[in-house]
Amino acid sequence: MYNFRNDYSEGAHPNILQKLIETNLQQQSGYGEDEYSLQAKQILKQKIENNDAAIYFVSGGTQTNLLVISGLLKIHEAVISANTGHIFSHETGAIEAVGHRIITVETLDGKLQPEAIQKVLKEYTLRPHVVKPRMVYISNATEIGSIYSKSELVELSTFCKANDLLLFMDGARLGNALMAENNDLTLTHISQLTDVFYIGGTKNGALLGEAIVFNNKSLAPDFDYVLKQKGALLAKGRLLGIQFLELFKNDLYFQLANHANVMAKKIADAVTECRYSFLSDPVSNQIFPILPKKVIEQLEAKYLFYQWKEIDAENIAIRLITSWATNEEIVNEFIIDLKEASNKNVHQ
Amino acid sequence: MYNFRNDYSEGAHPNILQKLIETNLQQQSGYGEDEYSLQAKQILKQKIENNDAAIYFVSGGTQTNLLVISGLLKIHEAVISANTGHIFSHETGAIEAVGHRIITVETLDGKLQPEAIQKVLKEYTLRPHVVKPRMVYISNATEIGSIYSKSELVELSTFCKANDLLLFMDGARLGNALMAENNDLTLTHISQLTDVFYIGGTKNGALLGEAIVFNNKSLAPDFDYVLKQKGALLAKGRLLGIQFLELFKNDLYFQLANHANVMAKKIADAVTECRYSFLSDPVSNQIFPILPKKVIEQLEAKYLFYQWKEIDAENIAIRLITSWATNEEIVNEFIIDLKEASNKNVHQ
Amino acid sequence: MYNFRNDYSEGAHPNILQKLIETNLQQQSGYGEDEYSLQAKQILKQKIENNDAAIYFVSGGTQTNLLVISGLLKIHEAVISANTGHIFSHETGAIEAVGHRIITVETLDGKLQPEAIQKVLKEYTLRPHVVKPRMVYISNATEIGSIYSKSELVELSTFCKANDLLLFMDGARLGNALMAENNDLTLTHISQLTDVFYIGGTKNGALLGEAIVFNNKSLAPDFDYVLKQKGALLAKGRLLGIQFLELFKNDLYFQLANHANVMAKKIADAVTECRYSFLSDPVSNQIFPILPKKVIEQLEAKYLFYQWKEIDAENIAIRLITSWATNEEIVNEFIIDLKEASNKNVHQ
Amino acid sequence: MYNFRNDYSEGAHPNILQKLIETNLQQQSGYGEDEYSLQAKQILKQKIENNDAAIYFVSGGTQTNLLVISGLLKIHEAVISANTGHIFSHETGAIEAVGHRIITVETLDGKLQPEAIQKVLKEYTLRPHVVKPRMVYISNATEIGSIYSKSELVELSTFCKANDLLLFMDGARLGNALMAENNDLTLTHISQLTDVFYIGGTKNGALLGEAIVFNNKSLAPDFDYVLKQKGALLAKGRLLGIQFLELFKNDLYFQLANHANVMAKKIADAVTECRYSFLSDPVSNQIFPILPKKVIEQLEAKYLFYQWKEIDAENIAIRLITSWATNEEIVNEFIIDLKEASNKNVHQ
Known part of the structure; x- marks a missing residue:
């Protein structure tokens, strides 16, 4: 996880x-x-x-x-x-x-x-x-x-x-x-x-x-x-x-913060690509994508994150936080998993 | 006053x-x-x-x-x-x-x-x-x-x-x-x-x-x-x-509280008689009649009380508090003044 | 008492x-x-x-x-x-x-x-x-x-x-x-x-x-x-x-304080007359006479006061406080009682 | 230093x-x-x-x-x-x-x-x-x-x-x-x-x-x-x-504490050898040797420590603290310096 x-x-x-x-x-x-x-x-x-x-x-x-x-x-x-x-x-x-x-x-x-x-x-x-x-x-x-x-x-x-x-x-x-x-x-x-x-x-x-x-x-x-x-x-x-x-x-401090933000941005772009929206504008290292419950369920098998706010019967805003230490390979993997789950959800 | x-x-x-x-x-x-x-x-x-x-x-x-x-x-x-x-x-x-x-x-x-x-x-x-x-x-x-x-x-x-x-x-x-x-x-x-x-x-x-x-x-x-x-x-x-x-x-304590409540009730009844309403039910010694601003203005010439909440352009809820020491004669006077102000306001 | x-x-x-x-x-x-x-x-x-x-x-x-x-x-x-x-x-x-x-x-x-x-x-x-x-x-x-x-x-x-x-x-x-x-x-x-x-x-x-x-x-x-x-x-x-x-x-305030001090002084003078000393100089309305335990015992039959500090095997400093309300007649009585007790103690 | x-x-x-x-x-x-x-x-x-x-x-x-x-x-x-x-x-x-x-x-x-x-x-x-x-x-x-x-x-x-x-x-x-x-x-x-x-x-x-x-x-x-x-x-x-x-x-914790104590003991033994006494028994890693001011002055050229308490016109208790990290070579050096200063002081 x-x-x-x-x-x-x-x-x-x-x-x-x-x-x-x-x-x-x-x-x-x-x-x-x-x-x-x-x-x-x-x-x-x-x-x-x-x-x-x-x-x-x-x-x-x-x-x-x-x-x-x-x-x-x-x-x-x-x-x-x-x-x-x-x-x-x-x-x-x-x-x-x-x-x-x-x-x-x-x-x-x-x-x-x-x-x-x-x-x-x-x-x-x-x-x-x-x-x-x-x-x-x-x-x-x-x-x-x-x-x-x-x-x-x-x-x-x-x-x-x-x-x-x-x-x-x-x-x-x-x-x-x-x-x-x-x-x-x-x-x-x-x-x-x-x-x-x-x-x-x-x-x-x-x-x-x-x-x-x-x-x-x-x-x-x-x-x-x-x-x-x-x-x-x-x-x-x-x-x-x-x-x-x-x-x-x-300036290591700024480089580290930048890494966190870039990682969040990568995920945010993938979320947008999947045509999901956000609870609030994704601008720093905390992002709040609104995802279908089924997509969330699948992601939860491999990733830990908080369910932040129930939006409606089918969708929940989750919170994802990246950091100076966030592994880019895992971010890439997460994006693949997200897209897969999204596709599966759409085609059900 | x-x-x-x-x-x-x-x-x-x-x-x-x-x-x-x-x-x-x-x-x-x-x-x-x-x-x-x-x-x-x-x-x-x-x-x-x-x-x-x-x-x-x-x-x-x-x-x-x-x-x-x-x-x-x-x-x-x-x-x-x-x-x-x-x-x-x-x-x-x-x-x-x-x-x-x-x-x-x-x-x-x-x-x-x-x-x-x-x-x-x-x-x-x-x-x-x-x-x-x-x-x-x-x-x-x-x-x-x-x-x-x-x-x-x-x-x-x-x-x-x-x-x-x-x-x-x-x-x-x-x-x-x-x-x-x-x-x-x-x-x-x-x-x-x-x-x-x-x-x-x-x-x-x-x-x-x-x-x-x-x-x-x-x-x-x-x-x-x-x-x-x-x-x-x-x-x-x-x-x-x-x-x-x-x-x-x-039981002086209860008699005194009762006096305060009775005085408030007298005023509340007069308010109702004048067809004014209340911000909240008048049940104890604090009452909140909603009165036209012109009526309030007239009462303010003789009585001290708080304007509690603006209700709309013409009406304000005021707060009246009575006590164990409230003088019944003045309450009677207040009621007369209220009715007078109310009449004047209606007939303008 | x-x-x-x-x-x-x-x-x-x-x-x-x-x-x-x-x-x-x-x-x-x-x-x-x-x-x-x-x-x-x-x-x-x-x-x-x-x-x-x-x-x-x-x-x-x-x-x-x-x-x-x-x-x-x-x-x-x-x-x-x-x-x-x-x-x-x-x-x-x-x-x-x-x-x-x-x-x-x-x-x-x-x-x-x-x-x-x-x-x-x-x-x-x-x-x-x-x-x-x-x-x-x-x-x-x-x-x-x-x-x-x-x-x-x-x-x-x-x-x-x-x-x-x-x-x-x-x-x-x-x-x-x-x-x-x-x-x-x-x-x-x-x-x-x-x-x-x-x-x-x-x-x-x-x-x-x-x-x-x-x-x-x-x-x-x-x-x-x-x-x-x-x-x-x-x-x-x-x-x-x-x-x-x-x-x-x-200036009632000062008159009242003066009364308290005068009452204390009367007692202090009597203490001195009886050739007893004080724990600290008696200048205001709190005085600390050092009295023989036997004298104290007798006074305690009629008066309430604190035993403040044991001085030696036979003597204790007591604290006497007078106030604006201290009754002069009782002060006089106390002085008589003190002298009596003192005399008795001396002649035992 | x-x-x-x-x-x-x-x-x-x-x-x-x-x-x-x-x-x-x-x-x-x-x-x-x-x-x-x-x-x-x-x-x-x-x-x-x-x-x-x-x-x-x-x-x-x-x-x-x-x-x-x-x-x-x-x-x-x-x-x-x-x-x-x-x-x-x-x-x-x-x-x-x-x-x-x-x-x-x-x-x-x-x-x-x-x-x-x-x-x-x-x-x-x-x-x-x-x-x-x-x-x-x-x-x-x-x-x-x-x-x-x-x-x-x-x-x-x-x-x-x-x-x-x-x-x-x-x-x-x-x-x-x-x-x-x-x-x-x-x-x-x-x-x-x-x-x-x-x-x-x-x-x-x-x-x-x-x-x-x-x-x-x-x-x-x-x-x-x-x-x-x-x-x-x-x-x-x-x-x-x-x-x-x-x-x-x-049990690294105990080994480290022991090192500190042993270093303090070495110094304490040297103090005793020089026939100086202590403000309190030297049992742990804080010791308080009482030294002549002239000895202290010489030690202060190379070592940092607190002067703890003036004992008399010529002697002061100092505080020396050792730790898990105290360097034994420097302790040895300190002891040599102490003895030297002590000798010099005695023979003046």
Whole structure:
């Protein structure tokens, strides 16, 4: 069985493991003060073209989200998110556990627009009987594979600034967003348009690791305390530093994300060829083809993936995720299997 | 200007003030161990016919809700509420601030039904990536004036027990619910059908005060610690004890709630007479007449009330609240003014 | 049995009850926006000679402490307190429950000095592995009856400013401190020398109520949200406003505190006459005479008080607390009984 | 400069890195459901001879401590620790940040005894004005290198059971404790005598990783939720599973800890030979020789270590830590340098 369920089924890119071995016995300072972490931060600052940034490496996405939100919000402040947002849908109340409400907004495509946020601001005015909305949380790519365009992000950023809202981008799959065919954003844009964002490593070639970027270091001058308090400061911070160094020193990060996207695109093209449609536009490494149940059944004999949403009596949208490690031969095989199942289904 | 905006615009029933004066210089133990509190608890246990109950007096509704929820839930557990529920709509994130998610459900009438809760349970199954629903929070009367029937509460209670959910009733306006015309619940039923509920004093004749009732004292054996930790344990607990003693020793509590309901009914009848309708059935002390804007404008010259919801270009639902202290003469005056405004509006 | 155990055994000063009755049916805005609260705040601002202050009325001391500390500190910041400080010794972890460490310091007399704080600052430098000390909590009068002199408070204030520490004075017994014989501080000094303090009502004539004073309103611009979130915002805020109005409009507050101190002084003088000593200087309404066990035994037949600390095989320090309500006749009786017991003890 | 400051200056034991490479492209379930984690847990259950245990792998010690304590304690409950305990001294208020007080006890040797705990229990009785002590936290080896004997742990365990206290052992350096010369405890004993403990990987050959062991799985049936909520559940849990598998499948864990101890012993013997003494008995991989300042100065030219405590005008206790990775040649060199410096010092 081959697994298309997620993008964290394999270990790390071999370069990373190689570097871990090479550097293994070099004595280094602990807690993120090792030379690899310092170098990786320098490289990232160059990539985002922002020397005022403050960068921290941590272990995972939920950890990142709770650190950033609890580090930036006061106790009566809330964060606005799409109801598909990871902080609301898949983090076991991590944000509430550090004291903050997530105000959710329904969206069609997982993306937040100023109008939706404006509506929240209007609903939350009965001071002091309601929380104070203070942050906007977005994901790019979103949890359903869509991405923000530059103009969308500019609009959102402008709106947030005008309304004294911090803009936080969850970049668990930022590489996939930036390598999407229709993407027109760069790391530099994101650094200019958000207050804080993170660059996800775990889902793009690292064993673990996310890089939190505060675009203005004065935003969270005491964030090191927060990291330690929440149990996020690794003694051997070198493990995170080495990985981001390897991922970014030669743009391996983008190559890996591109591979994932290209693999998804191949499958998406085959889906289209078979005249099936999608629940949402297939632009990054998560795609949601709507297939006949019989086709799904046949594919399930060889491949693991989630049935995402029942569309009608005969069709279901499934979710397929590709990654930096997705084997192209198996993708080709999957395409053959898909076409075969599709043909069989049509001719029944 | 006469205020129909809420049921806490006046002080306390005179009996209470009288009793405060009478007992003023009696030395008493502090922190709820005074003889008035002990007596009041005894009387309440008789009223609910439950000697196994554990009762605590505290200052207000938000305080009550955060005490009960943080005292009963574990850190990863969540409470289910109507989205009109006070804990979600008007408590400044008090529940999230003690670490818990409120899972909201849309309702037409402010009441929760098993089907809606069942749907939540289905959505929150991806353990451990989601919180664990563990409590159901309902209000009676609800925030929009509706009440639970006995059969509804039995159904809800049965469902909760079957699904290992604690059932918590917010009774900020419990008196008004129990004295509603169509009510068939008693304090005894409520004690049998819920795990914990509270009897609101602040909105029914007290200066301040809510009585939290755990229907089984083993449910929260350490609740005294929680009270103290959250700043809810008054040094002069006598202030709360005396009030509940006065309210319950001769059923003053029910008489006061009845007065509020009767006043609301008088107005509601006049509204009906004028052939206006209601946003929701007028059964307790909160009513929501839908009136022409011109009528509203005229009433606003003499009375304070909230415009609740725009219905169409010409009509708005307003909210009128009566209380134990509502002056019947002013209600009569209001009715005259309403009829006059209505006539004028019709004949324009 | 007459109770010298605490200063909250009786109700409220009669003026307060009278005023509650007089104003009872005046309709007022809720949540602290009533006219009595507004007036009381004006009067207090005059008393402290500080128009920039922001004042809030709440129910009790533990509530006050958790509100102020959680409202002012960031999540990784800590508060420094004497180990006898109420927040550490008698508040059931209220401060830790809102996320903050209390760093304790041993003191001889319940008072904090710069040297002790300096020592803490030196111990808490291993950033980010330790919390960041950010606030100093003092009580005046302290939990053992001592008071701060003006020069001591100036010194502390200067030290705190120099070290970026907020200075918070718990004034649960501020009246008793300010009316102590050797006191040279005024409300105005305190407003100038601290960042935030509170004026305790519960222990000085009120049914309940503490006035939190931020000496610079920009210190906590969103404190109203915090009040509501922690369940501290009373619907009938008038109850608190009326009490502070009565206590301060004619300096009743100071007269009541003075009565308590004078009663304590009478007893203290009798103790001295009997040639007994004290655990700490008797300057406010808490005194700690060291008496022979036999004397204590006799007094315990008629009076309630705490045995505070065993001094040696034959003597124990007891704690006697007087209040605004302490009956002078009983104090006289107590003195007679003390002298009698003392005589008997001497002549045995 | 060679670093004797800590035991996390290097990467991981080569076997671990080798295994990461070998298994790298095996697709595995995420979030700790991978086969390596499952196998590692099986092996650990055999090592502790306890099939009822529930085991979880997480990233670091502070994370472990906050997970266990917040997962097991109710909101009003506290944990008792030596004041040298890591949770109190080096975790940035992590435990208070999840709401719990740490009640500290002074110790001579970093170890808790029943008498000290008994004293705490006596001090914390004024229910409900104080927190409820509910857990005892100990470290083995302690933060100053000492270890618990079997009889000490039996005594402590018995005391805790008798007083309804949970016993939690922090095993960040458990390997070093178990391989100490004078140790008579085994993993099996620890599993029998504590309620929960953890086996530290980070400081003994792993890149990162601690194994939390609940000795009775019914103690924390929902701990998976807690892990996820606090951001401790790694997507690629294989990273932790593989490491514990490698460390325990052939007792590599104990060999590595032994190496560290042996290296420390060599140095300790040399210290003794030079007729210097120790701040505390040198039994595990942390030793605290008391050396003349001039000797220290010379050693500091080549070696990194902490000056721990000034003993008198001429002598300071330093801390030396060895690890699984400590190079024996450098240890030999250090010993030569120490002797040389010592000689020089003596003959000046």
